[in-house]
Amino acid sequence: MTGYGMITPLGRNADETFARAAQGQSGIRPITSFDVRGLPCGIAGQVDDSWLDDAVATHRNGRLASRAVRLMLLAATEAAQAAALTDVEDRNRVAVAIGCHGENPSIEEILFLHRFTDGNGRWDAAGLAEAGGYDVQQFFRRKPDVAAALVAGTFDCRGPNLTLVSACAAGAQAIGEARRLIAEGSCDVALAGGCEATVDFVGLVGFSLLRALAERFASPATASRPFDRRRNGFVLAEGAGAMVLEELGHARVRGARLLGEVLGYGDSADAYRITDSRPDGEGAALAMRGALDDAGLPSAAVEYVNAHGTSTVQGDIAETRAIKEVFGTRAREVPVSSNKSMLGHTIAAAGAIEATLTLMGMERSVILPTINHEVPDPRCDLDFVPNVARRQPHRVALSNSFGFGGQNASLCLGCCDG
């Protein structure tokens, strides 16, 4: 990795986010962007947009971009600048891999279209055209592939272009697939990451219907409590994370600064149920083992696990079981923490943000905490780095991301010797 960037509920960039997370701050607040009265959950991790529009206005494709893609462009800019991506000469050998979901339709858009249909499949196309027509930008905002396309256009990346649409695993899969592209020789450099901005009415109603969100909490800041006995669902959040990955020799030749290494990638599917994770954590364990095998390392080499840890009752138990399965008798000695306790769940961005925070932690010898860890759950009995960050050198870590449909991704990350 030769560059990274992010925009999260905790900060406008990677350094700001890491600094606040190291202090155990929460980025969760009451939702202000729309009316949440009557909904069972009215809190989220939101990105402050008072400065967002100005920052994106400078982007050539900013107008076409959904909110998620605008966040992605900001994170990618930070990563590209850090890596001096413009210095890479052969643009045909620069790939892009982005985890992204299309934007949900807004209520305003639905209402507008509603005026021109009789509800029985007949449209008043002439009336729609007279009223100004359907904004083509809306069409682009629904398409998940637009993120990777706009990133490629903005940063002139003409190599392979992938979009990963795999819920909570998407960001980690993007980084994993980028590693594979580099390893198989399909590119020299890859801009990889994930973005999400679903803190809107349709997004919140959908997750509420699934009963996936935290509904009982004393305050917004304490609602996301992974592995704590009082957890009762995740907190939705928005954000984006990006990293520039580069073949080691290529990075050295052009004198890029090495900030960390993606040592291995493992992925699997639960092949179980659509919204329930396998209770035995078998699919998750398979992904973690896959990442270690790919890295050629034994589980004994791992000194930290950045957990998926969403704060749902069953998911956290299954991940605990999976970690025990992979680490055996050592499981309780390995620090495990969840960034989602502070950031909330940024869905398709989570894997990219968390892998980056993991590498930043290695660089700084800091293990980020799991905040709101107050009442231990006997079924989740690992070292969750409760509430306070830990100063501890560590050189190899796993970063887990498990999707709602049973998609599991795990990245094995390593500290760079420079």
Next chain:
Amino acid sequence: MQHLIGEETVSSEIRKALVETLRVGPATIGPETSIVRDLGAESLDFLDLNYRLEQTFGIRMARHFFLEHMEEMFGEGSAIDENGRLTPRALAVLRARYPEATLPEHEDGIDMDEVPSLITVQAMTDTVMSILDTLPAGCSCGASAWRAEDGTHVICGTCRQPATFTNGDDLTRQWLSGLSEGSGLP
């Protein structure tokens, strides 16, 4: 109580909903069939199932399971112990809720994950019936002329407005407080 929609109608609508949701043959569904264990339903299927029943009868099914209501009403740890198993109090409520159910026999108690398997077609029928039985004596328009439209929707014969039933969560809460006041739960 109401006499407009009978148990037969309810159980037949539940079968229909199960067939459509889970794509199972009607012949596999009996009153004692467990929706989770025998028909393979998962949590998402219950959302679908409840949605269909709500549309069919004009009712609101409970969003929360009675164990969650217990935790809310009687305090944390009142229904589920720290190992995820049912407390003696929750076991007593479970027996009252599903009197016909054969509870799993373990030395170390029943895990909360085992409870959904106890929901049978009959139990689901009883739940819907109990909601339908909250039909008020008269409509808010003043008339007392309820009738069942299409066999499943209760409407006012005078103003033609649909009837309003107590929603499933409120009914569970009422039932739980009645239970704890009446019979002295542990």
